[in-house]
Amino acid sequence: MEISALFIGLILSLGLCELNSALALNGSGDGLIQRAGLTKHRPGAGVSTEASSVKCKLQGATRLPAFSADGDYVIGGVFSIHRYKHIVKHNYTNIPEPIRCIGSIDPRELRLSHAMVFAIEEINNSTDLLPGIKLGYQMYDSCASVPVAVHAAFQLSNGLDPVFDTSDNCSQSGMVMAIIGESGSTQSISMSRVIGSFDIPQVSHFATCACLSDKQQYPSFFRTIPSDQFQADALAKLVKHFGWTWIGAILSDSDYGNNGMASFLEAAHKEGICVEYSESFYRTHPRSRIQRVAEVIRRSTAMVVVAFAASGDLKILLEELSREPSPPRQWIGSESWVTNPDMLRFSFCAGTIGFGIQQSVIPGLRDFLLDLSPTEVAASPVLTEFWEDSFNCRLKKTTDKSLCDGTEDIETLQSPYTDTSQLRITNMVYKAVYAIAHAIHNVVCRNTNSTTRCDKVTRSKQVLAELKKVNFSQNGYDVSFDANGDPVAKYELVNWQKTESGSIELVTVGLYDASLPVGQEFRINRNLTWMEGDTQVPVSLCSDSCPPGTRKVLQKGKPTCCYDCVPCPEGDISNATDSPDCFPCPKEFWPNAERDTCFPKPVEFLSFNEVLGIILAAFSVGGACLAIITAAVFFRHRSSPIVRANNSELSFLLLFSLTLCFLCSLTFIGAPSEWSCMLRHTAFGITFVLCISCVLGKTIVVLMAFKATLPGSNVMKWFGPPQQRTTVVSFTFVQVLICTIWLVVNPPFPMKNLSTYKERIILECALGSAIGFWAVLGYIGLLAVFCLVLAVLARKLPDNFNEAKLITFSMLIFCAVWITFIPAYVSSPGKFTVAVEIFAILASSFGLTFCIFAPKCFIILFQPEKNTKKHLMNKNQN
Structure with a gap:
């Protein structure tokens, strides 16, 4: 209800600007403009009817970007830098205060936003890509919230100026060429529904919901990370590969979790895998809901738990599970959390396996991330908060914490922000920026006499058309999109392995390439460790396998993986494990005592030898x-x-x-x-x-x-x-x-x-x-x-x-x-x-x-x- 009310309000306050300005230019619609919350400014005391003097004014306060820079073409960015938003109870008598982001900063999301800045500056310094053109950026913090992400999408569509001229087209005065983000699928879906109407391309680095491949609903959406449909198929094959047929499933109560788990369950059903339970939750749910999910996991008989959840959601559940001793479980993770270094602190999840985006190397990125001057930090509220949280000090004198003395060295900071040893999602942001840059380049630049000439006038609709056709290689990574706006699906199989010191490290043990022929996509090239450091593959079955000579009989009211083993009837055999049926021996054959092989029947007649x-x-x-x-x-x-x-x-x-x-x-x-x-x-x-x-x-x-x-x-x-x-x-x-x-x-x-x-x-x-x-x-x-x-x-x-x-x-x-x-x-x-x-x-x-x-x-x-x-x-x- 809150999302819908905000969405309608934003449309009235921002989206109708162009319509109301047009009515004002025609000398009519004054009442409509006033009712919409817009006023016409007339110079002097009289009323002017000249179009050039008509101004549009946004209703309400604008949200300032977390990071911004001017340029000839501006690229928008939306990241979940904070984990939560401040929830306000509306009394419907006063204008609601602006939504504020609260909670700690997500260091990985901060790194992703700076990776976007790094890529833009790298392009601005390039002589081959967009020569003579400067790219700017506007990055917003969505707090992992749909209303904030939608608000940011509207602002990126209409600009930041509170008062702007309508002589051109007010909706185009500050429009960005493309938007990178959001990190979450739910937020990306909401953003795409807004900006898709304006033909503004959206390239997400981390939204994996398979639903976003529907070009009828999301015509301007692209992504550099594979769709969850590929990951769901890969996870189902992984579970089947290790012989697990009895699993538990937990998921984020969001578009990412719901759609991803639905795809996984469909693929798992085809592989003959049964699910004991399927529990959804979200980070904003009350603790009682999280406790109930944790208790379901503790009481379950399934040894394997497949988690299709965002890292922020799963972190809360794992914290709840760590409060009380829990039976060991083999965790199978989706790429949204299994490669997150911040999650490796949960030692009881050692042995976790899952799929992650391929590792990459971005030369110069680490130096760029560490190049934070005190002036730059003090000028940015986000960086100030990050700095103070990281070093437990204050840049401005307060009573609760000591003042930062200037000896703080970010190079000594152990944080996901500075960790560039396994760049995965960061490379997705890097490729997204270059994909947009190549699309703009193909629109505005022309090669003449071995030189490249670039204009400075274009529209986002042209960039959208060119983005569908980009195909290039950057730092050895191929970038292209299929008809659904998806890249080629390639994953690494990662394993959480304990080191000699007792810490957990992320180890790549295999690969998955969806472009390879069926049956050849998946391979493991290193040894895995399992829960509690075991080297033997854990067993997770509702019923033990039926040996040859028996057949499976389903238990009434239970999934197909729960069954009894019934011996084959006389004259029938089953020669395979977990055989659903027994089949009769040929006419002149008879089963052995174990009823797993047919032997020729002994021939009997009255013999001289008996x-x-x-x-x-x-x-x-x-x-x-x-x-x-x-x-x-x-x-x-x-x-x-x-x-x-x-x-x-x-x-x-x-x-x-x-x-x-x-x-x-x-x-x-x-x-x-x-x-x-x-x-x-x-x-x-x-x-x-x-x-x-x-x-x-x-x-x-x-x-x-x-x-x-x-x-x-x-x-x-x-x-x-x-x-x-x-x-x-x-x-x-x-x-x-x-x-x-x-x-x-x-x-x-x-x-x-x-x-x-x-x-x-x-x-x-x-x-x-x-x-x-x-x-x-x-x-x-x-x-x-x-x-x-x-x-x-x-x-x-x-x-x-x-x-x-x-x-x-x-x-x-x-x-x-x-x-x-x-x-x-x-x-x-x-x-x-x-x-x-x-x-x-x-x-x-x-x-x-x-x-x-x-x-x-x-x-x-x-x-x-x-x-x-x-x-x-x-x-x-x-």
């Missing part, structure tokens, strides 16, 4: 050997009654088929192949049908033999050996036909089973046609049931050696095995499916072998007395 495979193979070979041995026993005793009575031909064929049944189980062991898959199922089906056909033939023979003993029976001639062979061949041929059709239409084939087990691959034989497989099994089952029925019918025939009972028992075992095989086969996983099938083959084969041939072999080998026809006939008779 225990189960060896056991089943042993039983298979043992069963085949048993069948062969039985056949050998039968062959050795083929003429014995017991062998002859039990149809020796079918018995030998049955033993042969049982041998094949035992051996066919071997085809189920080992890695499946196309041939083994086709062979194992067809061989199993055919050999078992051959076996059941033989058993069925023997059962029919027993029944027919009983029928043949009846009087008048002629059955055996219809079921003799030829018919028995035909029966076996016919039944077996049907199975061969089924298997052939199966193999032709859709044969079994090897496949990788990936669904039964997720973590391994099962090599198995796919059935091809399930109908074919179940047709083979169904046919075997049909013959087995038929055989069982016949055997049951013949189980009570009065024959000591008839096999009906043995066949009945063997077929019961056979059917029981294969009935239980079906659910076991369907439910068994992986290689155990094959093992179940082999077990069923072996169990049924052993059942047939033992039930049918074991009793006969026992009699043949151990009870030969019973292997006689007489014994056979006696038993039959019984």
Whole structure:
């Protein structure tokens, strides 16, 4: 409200001068002029209407410049030499007293103002730049205050004379060619809005707000310091470079801080950086506000604090933090304070890193700054105040301090004013003066016959046009402006490092050049020290990094940098730190135990090298050997009654088929192949049908033999050996036909089973046609049931050696095995499916072998007395 009221008042008192003078020249508008606070002076008693006699008078008191010098062209300057302004409470009944600057003098700002004087005098002594032209200057102290800066801008636009002639144009009578300043972005914004309407160029040495690049709003604004947009991007890359994702942010509650931090937060968000808190403050805020910000920093968990603040503001906060012990924090600074030597006294901020303007050397500047004569000091209130504060004495006798005795030597003064070891912002002022001088030179000077001739009449609008085109080099520093009035962004990365004596010094450890390609702008070429003198990069994370094998899950209601680490689900991996997602392994791969790498799944099949495979193979070979041995026993005793009575031909064929049944189980062991898959199922089906056909033939023979003993029976001639062979061949041929059709239409084939087990691959034989497989099994089952029925019918025939009972028992075992095989086969996983099938083959084969041939072999080998026809006939008779 205060700023707006002053701004309107200044427009009424200063900006309307030209309009009211014009009305006065036309003989009208008297009342308007009087209402605006302006009076017309008429010589003599009468009223003159001649334009030449009309004068304009400024309302109110003018503000005197801190430093000034006459010249052909005057350059204005506005610097924050004092840190504060005297706040007056208006009663709106009396005219407010002029705003006064209070507080201590900022030595660095005083040095900047004298650097401007040095550059102007250097140009005035030059024979190449503006020869024969003398530049003057008018410098104002803004007290870092917007109202004072705006007041200074109006005075630089209209001049200092309280009464001036309107015959030309009152607004042009004292107009400067250009203005250098202000140091702060907020003040520069307010000034630019005023002087932009008059086409007066403004070149700032320290206003970095990115908003000032908007030429629609600030058409006459230029700067020799890079925009905060470049610095914000550089700071975000710096924070990301050291792996900090959890930071705190503090900022000046001004255009510089608000806009700079907004740009930084946007860049930080793109880099995946989260902000725990963002606190703003200003030097004029009550102490309670500063204490609250300090307490937020103390309580925070973020170890890194990014401060986008003016040095005058941050100084107050650091003083508050120094009153009570605070947890160590890693400070990241913007160039406005991180290179300020006055800030190095805060030892608890050792290790601070940030970006600063490049160091420079200005020959002769130090001698100029030290060349302060007592007369010059006494003539300037600002220098007098600086001198008295620096040496703690008074130039005029007072009661509170001793009188300066003349022995004070400024060369022995340790002050930012005399410190020219790291000229940064000072060089920005130096370049700004030369940029304006070159623009004026390009307007007023012409080269004729190897000589330069310069006129002494020009307007600020022409200087503004030429300033956009300047491109020169001074002391090795290039000076030019882009379309937005900005220079090329180059920064030094600086680090606050403790010396052996315990003091803090500013060390350049890297560079940042925004003109280089993306990814190459930033480099570090020296070792850094961190908070508390540590050489290890501090860690500032909301959550620890998630190791490979886990993924990040955001914590509800917290920033994206706060998360929990959740192990990847089964079958998925993450092979990077802080992975947001897990991804599945390829089809034939599986994660390791840590779930950070995919390995090929182990291949599993029933192998001859494993225990189960060896056991089943042993039983298979043992069963085949048993069948062969039985056949050998039968062959050795083929003429014995017991062998002859039990149809020796079918018995030998049955033993042969049982041998094949035992051996066919071997085809189920080992890695499946196309041939083994086709062979194992067809061989199993055919050999078992051959076996059941033989058993069925023997059962029919027993029944027919009983029928043949009846009087008048002629059955055996219809079921003799030829018919028995035909029966076996016919039944077996049907199975061969089924298997052939199966193999032709859709044969079994090897496949990788990936669904039964997720973590391994099962090599198995796919059935091809399930109908074919179940047709083979169904046919075997049909013959087995038929055989069982016949055997049951013949189980009570009065024959000591008839096999009906043995066949009945063997077929019961056979059917029981294969009935239980079906659910076991369907439910068994992986290689155990094959093992179940082999077990069923072996169990049924052993059942047939033992039930049918074991009793006969026992009699043949151990009870030969019973292997006689007489014994056979006696038993039959019984």
